[in-house]
Amino acid sequence: MNAGNRSSFVYVIFIRTTPEALWQALTEPEFTRKYWFGVSVESGWEKGSAWKLAYPDGRVTDTGEILEIDPPRRMVIRWQHEWMPELKAEGPARCTIELEPVGRAVKLTITHEIDRPDSGLIKAVSGGWPRILSNLKSLLETGEITLPDK
Amino acid sequence: MSDADLLFKALADRGRRKLMDRLHANDGQTLGQLCRHLDMTRQGVTQHLAVLEAANLVVVTWRGREKLHFLNPVPLQEIYDRWIRKFERPRLAALRDLKRRLEGDPKG
Numbered sequence: 001m002n003a004g005n006r007s008s009f010v011y012v013i014f015i016r017t018t019p020e021a022l023w024q025a026l027t028e029p030e031f032t033r034k035y036w037f038g039v040s041v042e043s044g045w046e047k048g049s050a051w052k053l054a055y056p057d058g059r060v061t062d063t064g065e066i067l068e069i070d071p072p073r074r075m076v077i078r079w080q081h082e083w084m085p086e087l088k089a090e091g092p093a094r095c096t097i098e099l100e101p102v103g104r105a106v107k108l109t110i111t112h113e114i115d116r117p118d119s120g121l122i123k124a125v126s127g128g129w130p131r132i133l134s135n136l137k138s139l140l141e142t143g144e145i146t147l148p149d150k
Numbered sequence: 151m152s153d154a155d156l157l158f159k160a161l162a163d164r165g166r167r168k169l170m171d172r173l174h175a176n177d178g179q180t181l182g183q184l185c186r187h188l189d190m191t192r193q194g195v196t197q198h199l200a201v202l203e204a205a206n207l208v209v210v211t212w213r214g215r216e217k218l219h220f221l222n223p224v225p226l227q228e229i230y231d232r233w234i235r236k237f238e239r240p241r242l243a244a245l246r247d248l249k250r251r252l253e254g255d256p257k258g
Contacts, residue, residue, distance in 0.1 A: 130227035
């Protein structure tokens with residue numbers, strides 16, 4: 001998506017909540033299922049812990065490892081896609097999640113990058129995040145996602 | 151100004167929408183790279199980028215000494231959720247009902 005020998009995107013959203021509540025929303029499977037298309041994000045949440053995305057039907061689409069973690073401020077995940085062969089073949093990407101209090105809100109920054117140009121993985125992942133972040137914001141600010149898919 | 155006001159103000163300019171298109175085509179550009187393909191002064195591009203940044207439509211990160219500009223589509227998703235999606239619901243519900251009827255399952 002961008003020039004040079006890497007592909008990346010940076011997404012930012014401001015959510016009126018606390019860093020602690022947002023961190024909880026990002027790390028508890030019961031919580032992630034509510035705003036992340038039913039996906040459970042599972043990990044021990046320590047440096048070196050395994051990390052995975054599991055769908056309700058048991059499919060594990062992405063695996064990885066926690067490279068850095070500093071609750072409730074920052075984490076870096078080695079993100080390996082497992083489901084689609086052509087995206088899996090691109091190898092691991094890095095996802096950095098940063099939380100920064102700004103006034104009465106928290107600035108959440110998601111940076112996703114891979115060391116290769118024109119990455120299909122980055123393109124695929126970039127499409128999903130805005131929806132997930134918008135749902136997450138609604139859930140934390142109002143207690144429900146804007147419009148459930150039913 | 152509210153977040154929504156900043157957002158719609160930022161979108162209400164052809165030059166800024168063009169800048170967003172340039173970033174969509176090629177994300178993570180420097181000011182110099184952005185100026186190269188636009189019929190705007192460097193100063194004009196700088197000012198437009200500041201408005202887009204204030205509206206959270208552009209995010210800036212530093213890579214070494216380079217300041218890179220990234221398109222942030224998250225506020226556009228919020229516009230979609232707030233202003234567009236609810237108008238699609240009746241149509242989606244009609245399609246769902248049609249599918250149920252054609253497939254002969256009264257409950258779906």
